[in-house]
Structure formats: structure tokens, C-alpha cells
Amino acid sequence: MNTKQPQTRRTLSGTLHWYHWLVVAASLMLTLGAWYITSQQARQKMALQFNFQAEHIIELVRERMRKYEDALWSGTAALHALPGELTNAQWQAFSKALSLETKYPGINGIGVIHYVPPDQLPGYLAAQRMYRPGYKIHPPHQIKEYWPITHIEPVETNRKAVGLDMAHENNRFSAAKKARDTGTAQITAPIVLVQDAKKTPGFLFYAPYYQGLEIPKTLDLKQKAFKGIVYAPFIMARLMDGTLQNENRLINFSIHDGKDLLYNELSQDSVDFDPDPLFRMIEDIDLYGRIWHFDLRSSLLFRQQNSNPQPLMILVGGLVIDTMLLVLFFVLATANKRAVDYADTVTHTLVERNQALERSNAELDQFAYVASHDLKAPLNAISKLAAWIEEDSGDALPQVCKPHLSLLKGRVQRMASLLDDLLMFSRVGRDNYELEAINLKTLTGDIAQLLGIPSGFICQAPDISVQAYRVPLDQVLRNLIGNALKHHDQASGTIDISVALNETGFTLSVNDDGPGIPAHLHEKALEMFQTLKPRDEVEGSGMGLAMCKKIVEHYGGSLIIESDGEQGTHIITYWPLAQQEVK
Amino acid sequence: MIKKESVVTLFLIEDDDVDAMSIERAFAKGRIANPLVRAHDGLQALQMLRDGEVKKPFLILLDLQMPRMNGLEFLAAIRDDNMFRDSVIFVLTTSKSEQDMAAAYDNQIAGYFLKEESGESFLGVVELLNGYWKIAYLPC
Numbered sequence: 242m243n244t245k246q247p248q249t250r251r252t253l254s255g256t257l258h259w260y261h262w263l264v265v266a267a268s269l270m271l272t273l274g275a276w277y278i279t280s281q282q283a284r285q286k287m288a289l290q291f292n293f294q295a296e297h298i299i300e301l302v303r304e305r306m307r308k309y310e311d312a313l314w315s316g317t318a319a320l321h322a323l324p325g326e327l328t329n330a331q332w333q334a335f336s337k338a339l340s341l342e343t344k345y346p347g348i349n350g351i352g353v354i355h356y357v358p359p360d361q362l363p364g365y366l367a368a369q370r371m372y373r374p375g376y377k378i379h380p381p382h383q384i385k386e387y388w389p390i391t392h393i394e395p396v397e398t399n400r401k402a403v404g405l406d407m408a409h410e411n412n413r414f415s416a417a418k419k420a421r422d423t424g425t426a427q428i429t430a431p432i433v434l435v436q437d438a439k440k441t442p443g444f445l446f447y448a449p450y451y452q453g454l455e456i457p458k459t460l461d462l463k464q465k466a467f468k469g470i471v472y473a474p475f476i477m478a479r480l481m482d483g484t485l486q487n488e489n490r491l492i493n494f495s496i497h498d499g500k501d502l503l504y505n506e507l508s509q510d511s512v513d514f515d516p517d518p519l520f521r522m523i524e525d526i527d528l529y530g531r532i533w534h535f536d537l538r539s540s541l542l543f544r545q546q547n548s549n550p551q552p553l554m555i556l557v558g559g560l561v562i563d564t565m566l567l568v569l570f571f572v573l574a575t576a577n578k579r580a581v582d583y584a585d586t587v588t589h590t591l592v593e594r595n596q597a598l599e600r601s602n603a604e605l606d607q608f609a610y611v612a613s614h615d616l617k618a619p620l621n622a623i624s625k626l627a628a629w630i631e632e633d634s635g636d637a638l639p640q641v642c643k644p645h646l647s648l649l650k651g652r653v654q655r656m657a658s659l660l661d662d663l664l665m666f667s668r669v670g671r672d673n674y675e676l677e678a679i680n681l682k683t684l685t686g687d688i689a690q691l692l693g694i695p696s697g698f699i700c701q702a703p704d705i706s707v708q709a710y711r712v713p714l715d716q717v718l719r720n721l722i723g724n725a726l727k728h729h730d731q732a733s734g735t736i737d738i739s740v741a742l743n744e745t746g747f748t749l750s751v752n753d754d755g756p757g758i759p760a761h762l763h764e765k766a767l768e769m770f771q772t773l774k775p776r777d778e779v780e781g782s783g784m785g786l787a788m789c790k791k792i793v794e795h796y797g798g799s800l801i802i803e804s805d806g807e808q809g810t811h812i813i814t815y816w817p818l819a820q821q822e823v824k
Numbered sequence: 825m826i827k828k829e830s831v832v833t834l835f836l837i838e839d840d841d842v843d844a845m846s847i848e849r850a851f852a853k854g855r856i857a858n859p860l861v862r863a864h865d866g867l868q869a870l871q872m873l874r875d876g877e878v879k880k881p882f883l884i885l886l887d888l889q890m891p892r893m894n895g896l897e898f899l900a901a902i903r904d905d906n907m908f909r910d911s912v913i914f915v916l917t918t919s920k921s922e923q924d925m926a927a928a929y930d931n932q933i934a935g936y937f938l939k940e941e942s943g944e945s946f947l948g949v950v951e952l953l954n955g956y957w958k959i960a961y962l963p964c
Contacts (some may be wrong), residue, residue: 618889618918621939622842629849 256460256574265567280552283524287547289377291520294491295537299526305484306528308448309348309473310426312339313448316351316471320450326368327353335360336394347475347483349434349443352393354407354417354470359385382409388417390472401435402474413445419530420447421467424456427530431501434474442503443476446529477504493518493625497534506763519547609667616660624653664691667714669791674710681749685738688719697733698726705740707747709816713792718751720785727752728810746798746817752809759806766802789814830964832957833882836862837869837898838916839890843939843946847885850950858957866893870901875906881962883953884931888924889916896924899931908952916942916949 259441319335320327336351357365357378369376369391378389388407393399403576407413416429434443449465451457477496481504493506508514518538526533627649631638638646685702694700700722707714718738725736734754741748758766765771767790772783790800793814803811834851838844844862851860861878862867870893872878888895893917902908914935915928925936935952942949 617940618840621918622840625842627848629845 252282256578257570258574259573261570265563265570268559268566272556272563275559276552276556276634279555283549283552286549288520290547291492291539291543292522294539294543294627295494295522295524295535298485298492298494298537299524299535301484303526303528305347305480309345309446310448310476310529312341312348312351313426313471313473314448315339316353317448317450318340320353320471321454321467327392329372332392333394333396341395345483345694346486347480349436349476349479350393350395350399350402350469351473352402353391354388354447354472355391356421356469357387359387362387365389376404378404378406380406380409382406382730384408384414387412388470391469393474399436399474405435407470416445416530417447417470419469420449422460422463423530424449424451424463425529427526430531431477431498431503434476436474437476439476441476441478441721442501444498444503444531446473447473448472452567452740480504490540491546492537493540494522494535494537497536499534503533507536507538513542515539515541515544519544605667609664610645617657619652620657620660624650627653653775659784664790666784666788666791667794669713669788672712674712676708677709677711678706679709679714681707681738681740683719684715685722688715688722692719692723692726693733698729698736699734700736702738702740703740705742707740707742707749707816708797708818709747713796714816717789717792717814718749720789721751721814724785724812725751725755725810729753729755731755744818746815747812748815750811750813752811754809755810757806757810758802760804762806763802765802767800786812825937827854828882831858833859833861833879834953835869835873835878835882835884836860837866837884837890838862838887839864840887842915843887843905846946847950850947853947854950854954856954858954862866865890866895866898866901868892869898870905873902880964882911883957883962884911884913884951885949886913886915888915888919888928896927896931899928899933903931909920912960912962914949914953916946 316335323331332353339345339351341348341351355365362378365387366376378387386408390402390405390407393402396403407417412430412432416427426446428447431442431444433440437443447470449456449463449470450468452468453461453466453798457463457466472676490511493514495505495507496503506514509516510790515538518540520539520543522537524535524537526535539693591798627646631643631646681702682704685700689700722736722738725734732755737752739750739752748780767786771787785801786800790810791818793800796816798814798816800812800814802815832848836844836847838847848860851858859879861882863871863872869884886895886898890898893901895917899913902911902913913931913933914937915933916937916939917924918939919925920938928936937949939946
């Protein structure tokens with residue numbers, strides 16, 4: 242079994258031709274090409290989608306920050322609009338008017354930082370303590386100026402920030418100074434808000450305000466006119482929650498400010514976090530004096546929504562079709578091989594049979610030869626010897642022997658004609674003839690003359706020509722006329738030959754007015770070596786009709802006997818026009 | 825080379841005794857005095873020729889169907905023989921085969937006779953031969 246397996250496989254693959262493989266290979270290449278192109282297209286589409294989403298996130302952050310900036314600037318405007326010193330109640334009213342909770346989700350509060358030079362500190366503290374007795378600036382530091390948070394709303398959540406001095410810590414202080422010196426909104430580097438119990442990253446957003454409505458042009462004038470800052474503290478996580486609410490999280494991202502982490506969704510805890518993102522984008526955004534470093538990555542949701550099954554379907558479908566094609570080729574090739582094998586076998590058998598047939602024909606030839614020579618030679622010798630006996634003995638031969646001698650010669654003669662007929666029968670169809678126009682009247686006349694028609698008999702045929710092979714037609718007609726004469730029971734009679742032509746051939750009938758053949762003997766009459774009368778009565782080999790039938794059938798025709806067995810016989814032969822030789 | 829006066833010998837190559845006897849009887853009947861020499865097959869005939877048992881001038885009357893060496897083989901052999909290739913040969917046979925006939929004439933036979941058509945006891949053939957050698961010049 243094991244040794245046979247590979248051989249079978251080799252035979253199978255051997256049945257496939259190179260062009261089968263070519264078609265399969267071309268189809269496979271087409272499949273892979275289609276898969277590659279569609280997957281490239283899908284990937285490009287996804288990349289576009291990702292870029293759009295990433296830019297969208299960044300834009301959301303920017304826009305939100307602009308909104309907060311607006312809020313801060315509106316704070317500075319409010320400060321300018323007030324006639325005297327700002328009171329806590331006034332700020333409270335302002336912040337309420339802003340309705341932070343609803344309009345600015347993510348903001349932690351909005352407050353005012355006053356710039357207090359050392360010489361103004363006592364006055365400032367006194368003013369504040371008038372309605373906030375416990376108010377103090379904290380924590381202590383070495384710098385000789387004070388940037389305390391005077392007001393912050395809502396105060397409940399920002400109580401720890403009240404009085405907090407920006408100058409105590411570098412991140413807060415440097416950004417505040419930058420805001421003062423540039424006259425623009427600024428944010429701080431990441432810090433932890435004092436009011437944030439969770440100690441998460443956050444920052445402050447500053448907008449400076451000066452003496453007078455206009456922002457002074459030069460640095461010097463700015464520093465002189467500087468009054469303070471309207472600010473908002475942000476806890477980064479809250480800011481992002483507010484910014485990104487209702488957003489589909491197709492993207493997870495993190496924000497760094499320098500080395501400090503501001504915001505991070507890139508962890509397993511995040512919703513739809515994809516540890517192996519399809520796409521990633523890194524972008525540095527300039528935001529109010531800081532560079533925020535965005536690291537944006539596609540999420541699982543993105544993968545889900547954008548995964549396009551089309552390329553995979555094309556690949557799988559194509560491979561399935563290719564496989565089916567291959568199987569189909571195998572099946573066809575195998576079937577074809579089987580058919581060819583079968584045809585070979587059949588052809589081989591036919592060739593063998595043909596050879597056998599040729600052998601048997603050759604044997605028949607040999608037999609005919611034997612019949613003609615080897616059997617006839619001794620027969621001739623017998624005939625001669627009998628003649629010599631008769632010749633040499635003269636009157637010495639007893640009278641009683643003489644009829645015996647003549648019977649002997651008669652039997653020899655009969656055997657010779659039997660052998661001749663047998664030879665002729667076996668040779669039917671062995672020779673090829675040319676079709677020619679044959680006049681039946683002439684042919685019949687020739688035959689009648691050859692057979693030596695006895696006086697009293699009439700043999701007649703119509704003056705019509707037919708297209709036929711001369712020798713077979715002559716043989717048949719001669720035998721039939723000969724039979725009619727031989728078997729006639731009267732001293733006179735008529736043998737009438739009639740012919741009927743039609744499109745497919747002609748019918749030739751030999752009609753006599755002899756004794757006829759009874760219906761039950763018709764079949765027997767057509768058999769070889771069958772005679773209907775004793776041979777001593779009517780001399781014959783019994784082969785005439787059988788040979789006629791064989792000849793006519795060899796040329797695709799037929800022979801039938803029509804006779805009631807009382808009056809006359811009609812032998813009707815049909816010869817097809819083409820007279821195609823039937824082997 | 826040509827000797828008209830000499831008596832022509834008939835060299836009969838025939839395996840069938842009755843046929844040979846037929847020729848002899850025909851000679852006797854026609855009172856033909858020419859010598860008649862007989863061989864039973866081709867091989868014996870060649871041997872007899874080479875042994876000088878058949879005196880020139882002679883005519884050969886050849887049968888085709890014979891044992892050992894048949895008529896056609898004998899024809900091929902004699903036409904290949906320097907001494908006897910010029911022999912005048914008639915064929916007397918039962919074979920009606922056109923192939924046999926063509927093969928025989930290919931070897932320059934002078935005539936092809938069928939036994940059954942040669943008349944009663946080959947009288948026709950014998951008469952023809954008798955007439956032939958009376959007027960023909962034969963190689964010697």
C-alpha cells in the first residue's frame with residue numbers, strides 16, 4: 242500500500258499538462274494580485290480614516306482650549322468693567338454668569354490672581370481680610386513679590402487654592418511671568434493642583450490683565466501696568482473627559498509635556514485599548530506657550546469598525562476557486578486518461594480481432610487453394626485414369642463395368658463443379674470492381690448463350706441499363722437463370738427478367754413459370770449445399786442461391802424468394818444505388 | 825550456337841505421376857519420337873541438368889506445385905545459373921493465380937498453360953510443343 246501511494250500520485254499529476262498548470266498559476270496570481278490591491282486600498286482608506294480621527298481629536302483639544310481662553314479673557318474684561326476693587330461676591334456673580342458647569346465642562350474653576358509687590362502687601366491683606374478675616378497668602382517663599390490667588394469660584398471645591406501664591410513654585414510662577422511679559426494667554430507645565438486629592442496631573446491657564454483697557458506694547462510697560470491674572474485650574478483627566486464626551490473612542494492617545502505625562506489612555510485599563518494598534522500618529526502641538534506631545538493610536542473599536550473583510554473574502558474565494566479548478570482539471574484529465582486508456586484497449590482488441598479476421602481470411606484463401614488444386618488434382622487424375630482404362634481395355638472390359646465407369650466419370654464431374662462453386666463462394670467480395678452502366682438485355686442474352694438455353698425456352702429482359710458492378714451482377718443473374726432452367730419441369734417455359742429503378746437503387750427479379758418452391762422450403766433453399774431435388778435428378782452443387790444471396794448482401798442489398806410452390810418462382814434481388822461494399 | 829538439326833529433348837518437371845503419364849500417352853498417341861526426360865521436383869531437375877542428364881537442345885515443361893523446390897523457386901534458381909539461364913521454359917500448372925502467372929513471366933517463361941484447359945490428356949500442349957520445336961531455333 243505504502244509503496245503504491247506515490248506511484249498513483251505521480252500518475253495523477255502526470256495526467257495534467259503544462260497548460261493546466263499555467264491556467265492554475267495565472268488564476269492564483271490573479272487571486273493574490275486582487276487580494277493585494279484590495280487590501281492596499283482598504284489600508285489606505287483606513288489610514289485616511291485614522292488621520293481624520295486623530296486630527297479631529299487634536300482639533301477638539303485646541304478648540305476647547307480656545308473656549309477656555311475666551312472665558313479667561315472675558316474674566317479680564319469683567320475686571321476692567323468693575324469700578325472699584327473686586328469683591329468675592331462680584332467674582333462669584335461673574336462665574337455664575339459663565340455657568341461653568343454646563344458651558345465649560347472640564348474646567349475646575351475660574352479665579353483671579355493679584356500681582357502684589359512687597360510694598361503693597363499690607364494694604365492687600367487688609368483689604369481682603371475686611372470680609373475674609375482668615376485670609377492669608379501661602380506658602381511662604383524667598384521671592385520678594387506675591388502672586389496670590391485672591392478669588393476662585395466655585396470656592397467649595399477650590400478652597401485649598403485660596404491665597405495660594407504662584408511665586409512659591411517655578412512651574413506656576415514662570416508661566417505667570419510669561420503671561421505678564423507677553424500679554425498672551427499661557428498655560429503652565431504639568432503640576433499637581435493643591436485642590437486635587439488624587440494628585441493627578443493638571444495645569445493652570447493664565448490670562449494677564451493690566452492697568453487700562455489696552456495691553457501695553459512693550460515689556461517694560463507691561464511689567465509696570467501688570468495687575469494680575471485671570472486663571473483657570475485644570476485637572477487633565479477632567480479636561481479630557483469634558484472634551485471628549487460623547488466621542489466614539491476610535492483612538493486612544495497620550496499627551497506629554499516634555500517628559501511629564503499629562504494624560505494617558507494608552508494602557509490596558511482604557512476602553513477599547515489596542516495593544517497592537519493598526520495606526521499611530523505622533524504630533525507636537527504648540528498650546529499657549531507649551532508643546533504638547535500627542536501620541537495617538539487606533540483602538541480596538543477602530544479595528545472593529547474599519548476592518549474590511551473584502552480582501553480576505555477575495556483571497557479565500559479566489560483560493561477556493563483555484564482549488565476547485567485544480568480538482569476539476571484533475572478530474573477531467575483523469576477521465577480523459579481513462580477514456581484514452583479505454584480507447585487504447587478497445588483499439589487493441591479491435592486490432593487483434595482484425596488480425597484474427599485477416600488470419601482466418603488467409604486461411605480461407607488457403608482452403609480455397611487447397612480445394613482448387615490439392616482436391617482437384619487427384620480428381621483429374623481419377624478422371625484420366627478412368628478414361629485410360631476405358632481406352633486401353635477396349636472390348637476386354639466386361640459389359641457390366643461400362644455403366645460403372647460412366648457413373649464414376651459423372652461423379653468426378655459433379656465433385657469438380659462442387660469444388661468450383663465452393664471456390665467461387667469463398668471468393669465473393671474479394672475483388673474490387675468499377676461501377677459501370679450495364680444493359681440488362683445484352684447481359685441476359687450473353688448469359689443465355691453461355692448456358693445454352695434449350696429450344697422451347699425463352700429468356701427475356703427489358704432494354705434498360707443499370708449502374709452496377711459487372712462481375713457480381715453477372716454471377717447472380719447467371720446462377721438465377723441457370724437455376725430456373727435447371728429446375729423447370731416442362732419442356733418449354735419463359736424466364737422473364739424485370740427491373741424496377743428507384744432513387745435508392747434497383748430491384749431485379751428473375752421470374753420463371755416452373756414448379757415453384759413451397760414456402761416452408763424457402764429458407765432451406767438459401768442454405769449452402771442444400772438441393773431440393775436429388776443430385777442425380779437435377780445436377781447441382783446446392784450453392785447457387787446461397788452464393789447469390791451472399792453476393793447481393795455483400796453489396797448492401799437483399800435477396801428473397803417469392804413462390805407459392807405451385808406455379809413459378811420469383812427471385813427478387815435488391816441492389817442499392819451506391820452499392821457500397823459492406824465488409 | 826544454334827543447332828537446328830538435333831533432336832529436341834522435352835525435360836518434364838512434374839511431381840504427379842498421372843500428369844506425367846498423360847504427357848507420355850500424348851507423345852505416344854501423336855507418334856512423337858523426341859526423348860522425354862522427367863524430374864519429380866525442382867531440386868532433382870537442377871541436379872539432373874548439372875549432371876548433364878539432359879542433352880541440349882531441350883525444352884522444359886514445368887509444374888508449379890511441387891515438393892522440396894517448387895516451380896517458381898526452380899525458375900529463380902535457373903535464371904541465376906550461368907549454364908542454363910537461357911533455357912526455354914513452359915509452365916503447365918493447375919494454378920490460376922495471377923500472382924503465380926506474373927511471377928513466372930517475370931522469369932522469362934515462354935508460355936503459361938493451365939492443365940484443365942490444355943485439352944484431353946494435354947494433347948493441345950503436346951501438339952503445340954511438337955510444332956514449336958519443329959520450326960524454332962533453340963539454344964544449345
